[in-house]
Amino acid sequence: DQQVKQNSPSLSVQEGRISILNCDYTNSMFDYFLWYKKYPAEGPTFLISISSIKDKNEDGRFTVFLNKSAKHLSLHIVPSQPGDSAVYFCAAGGSQGNLIFGKGTKLSVKP
Amino acid sequence: GAGVSQTPSNKVTEKGKYVELRCDPISGHTALYWYRQSLGQGPEFLIYFQGTGAADDSGLPNDRFFAVRPEGSVSTLKIQRTERGDSAVYLCASSLRPDYNEQFFGPGTRLTVL
Numbered sequence: 633d634q635q636v637k638q639n640s641p642s643l644s645v646q647e648g649r650i651s652i653l654n655c656d657y658t659n660s661m662f663d664y665f666l667w668y669k670k671y672p673a674e675g676p677t678f679l680i681s682i683s684s685i686k687d688k689n690e691d692g693r694f695t696v697f698l699n700k701s702a703k704h705l706s707l708h709i710v711p712s713q714p715g716d717s718a719v720y721f722c723a724a725g726g727s728q729g730n731l732i733f734g735k736g737t738k739l740s741v742k743p
Numbered sequence: 744g745a746g747v748s749q750t751p752s753n754k755v756t757e758k759g760k761y762v763e764l765r766c767d768p769i770s771g772h773t774a775l776y777w778y779r780q781s782l783g784q785g786p787e788f789l790i791y792f793q794g795t796g797a798a799d800d801s802g803l804p805n806d807r808f809f810a811v812r813p814e815g816s817v818s819t820l821k822i823q824r825t826e827r828g829d830s831a832v833y834l835c836a837s838s839l840r841p842d843y844n845e846q847f848f849g850p851g852t853r854l855t856v857l
Contacts, residue, residue, distance in 0.1 A: 636785075664844045675747070675834055675848030676786065683844075721785050728799055729838075730776060731846060733785030
């Protein structure tokens with residue numbers, strides 16, 4: 633039973649446009665959520681996080697939105713760049729320390 | 744750089760053999776995590792250390808898997824009697840402390856069991 637779900641395995645976006653990656657979760661006890669970016673043969677790299685008490689966090693071109701009532705979060709990348717092409721993982725954490733990851737969404741940004 | 748390092752980067756072994764995977768966390772990070780990533784999946788939690796002790800080992804799939812962190816820094820994940828289903832990328836991460844959200848990941852060790 634997946635607690636964190638990324639229902640879109642892939643997404644293709646034109647350079648300069650907005651990329652929106654979505655994530656749903658089932659456990660309302662999660663304290664925080666994170667997005668990681670992963671290139672092939674590398675470990676995941678932290679992008680941005682959001683506490684469960686907030687509904688938005690912004691860092692440069694990256695913004696994460698949290699809708700607790702819908703148990704849904706999204707990552708917006710504006711404007712998208714070819715170097716953003718990677719697999720993006722949504723993760724959730726609580727008091728126990730370990731993270732629970734979704735299966736990832738492969739983003740392709742076309743020039 | 745001073746990131747998380749993992750050795751070896753690749754390990755090929757035969758079914759039934761014993762393997763050890765090593766993780767060097769970022770200096771000063773007290774919390775260390777092991778995850779396993781299979782093809783097409785996200786990382787799955789295995790075990791987490793706070794200092795020298797295993798604070799949560801609920802993700803270890805069975806008693807063939809064991810991990811240690813004797814001095815509170817380097818950690819070794821040990822797999823006995825490897826099976827083909829153990830083939831995956833094993834990721835290590837560290838964080839400043841358990842309540843610090845961001846975990847920094849190493850590049851992983853790709854384990855292949857023939």
